[in-house]
Amino acid sequence: MSIPTQISDTDLFRALAHPARLEILDFLRDGEHCVCEIMPALGYRQAYISQQISVLREVGLVQERRAGARVYYRVCEPTIYVILDSARKLKPVAAPLSVNAPQKETVLVC
Amino acid sequence: MSIPTQISDTDLFRALAHPARLEILDFLRDGEHCVCEIMPALGYRQAYISQQISVLREVGLVQERRAGARVYYRVCEPTIYVILDSARKLKPVAAPLSVNAPQKETVLVC
DNA sequence: CGCAAGTATTCAATTTTTTGAATATATTGA
DNA sequence: TCAATATATTCAAAAAATTGAATACTTGCG
Numbered sequence: 001m002s003i004p005t006q007i008s009d010t011d012l013f014r015a016l017a018h019p020a021r022l023e024i025l026d027f028l029r030d031g032e033h034c035v036c037e038i039m040p041a042l043g044y045r046q047a048y049i050s051q052q053i054s055v056l057r058e059v060g061l062v063q064e065r066r067a068g069a070r071v072y073y074r075v076c077e078p079t080i081y082v083i084l085d086s087a088r089k090l091k092p093v094a095a096p097l098s099v100n101a102p103q104k105e106t107v108l109v110c
Numbered sequence: 111m112s113i114p115t116q117i118s119d120t121d122l123f124r125a126l127a128h129p130a131r132l133e134i135l136d137f138l139r140d141g142e143h144c145v146c147e148i149m150p151a152l153g154y155r156q157a158y159i160s161q162q163i164s165v166l167r168e169v170g171l172v173q174e175r176r177a178g179a180r181v182y183y184r185v186c187e188p189t190i191y192v193i194l195d196s197a198r199k200l201k202p203v204a205a206p207l208s209v210n211a212p213q214k215e216t217v218l219v220c
Numbered sequence: 221c222g223c224a225a226g227t228a229t230t231c232a233a234t235t236t237t238t239t240g241a242a243t244a245t246a247t248t249g250a
Numbered sequence: 251t252c253a254a255t256a257t258a259t260t261c262a263a264a265a266a267a268t269t270g271a272a273t274a275c276t277t278g279c280g
Contacts, residue, residue: 007200009194010126010127012197012200013127016123017121017126017127018120022119079196079199082196084119086189087119090187110144110146110147
């Protein structure tokens with residue numbers, strides 16, 4: 001119940017390191033949506049979506065707006081889309097690991 | 111032992127969701143460094159650094175260059191610094207959660 | 221009030237991640 | 251070849267994340 005004064009960068013990345021949460025964030029790109037709209041769009045159970053959204057809320061990525069029995073969520077940090085898009089633009093150069101020539105040099109003991 | 115053809119965005123964020131790995135990435139901002147340089151700079155054990163670097167390697171963020179007994183690591187995806195810097199620029203607005211006025215509107219059953 | 225729709229929370233079992241310890245591998249030089 | 255330096259890997263115990271199930275809460279309406 002403490003007021004989350006400052007969210008650490010690792011906490012933010014942890015929140016993003018989850019497929020369903022990324023789907024939710026993507027679904028909120030065009031503005032706010034309530035859980036009952038997200039549910040059929042992404043095909044998850046209601047409780048599951050609430051759980052994941054609560055993680056996004058904890059790190060301050062989304063904000064809620066109550067409208068009757070419904071709660072509309074919206075991303076309150078547009079910067080996360082910069083982050084998401086940058087992450088997806090990363091090249092898939094994951095492997096090669098070109099081990100170059102030994103490159104003789106003065107070797108000092110660490 | 112498979113060739114990591116494509117790294118998912120969640121895998122990338124998972125790799126970033128760790129304080130020591132972020133420290134390593136930050137330390138590599140100014141270019142390549144070997145484990146024995148990272149060790150004293152960050153104050154972690156050798157094996158620990160190797161473990162964390164191996165995670166960064168798996169997602170293709172760093173590349174190695176052997177020079178004698180040493181292995182120099184460098185970030186091969188400069189874009190991650192865009193991501194890191196963007197993440198840190200996020201406002202700490204994590205809490206307020208201004209629950210607005212109910213805002214009467216036509217309510218449809220989901 | 222009582223019910224139904226919409227949403228949130230709690231709990232437990234499973235899975236994954238973390239991390240220290242031990243050990244293995246690679247390279248260089250005597 | 252042996253020893254020393256540098257790095258990587260393996261393993262197991264602890265900690266944390268995931269997720270389904272059950273349940274609680276909130277709102278509006280009759």
